Amino acid sequence: MQKNIVFLGATDNYPMKFCAENSKNELIARGLKENGNDAVFINSPIGLKGNDSFLTGEKYGITYYIFSHVQKSKPFDLFKNLRLIYGILKEKKKSGGKNILITEHSYFPLF
DSSP states (O other): OOEEEEEESOSSSTTTSOOHHHHHHHHHHHHHHHTTOEEEEEOOTTOOTTOOSOEEEEETTEEEEEOOOOOTTOTHHHHHHHHHHHHHHHHHOOTTSEEEEEEOGGGGGGO
């Protein structure tokens, strides 16, 4: 049975930044892909500093989403990004298989 695994906030603006956290999660996701599962990285809703737009792409068959940076002067942008995340989760949900959400502890109450 194919699984749909979504990593929410478990990466640090993958693939724009290089860090151990991103490398570890990339290796896990690549292993999952090799075994016929889907893997998606949804980065932090706080966004990438210096990024003014929503970015999406694919690396090694892993789909990733990067959000626009939330500035202190525009706190409602965070809600816009959270709304985008809900839309992505709804779009990625598969009715014919297992859906697994791996989330960072700070996002657990939201989802």
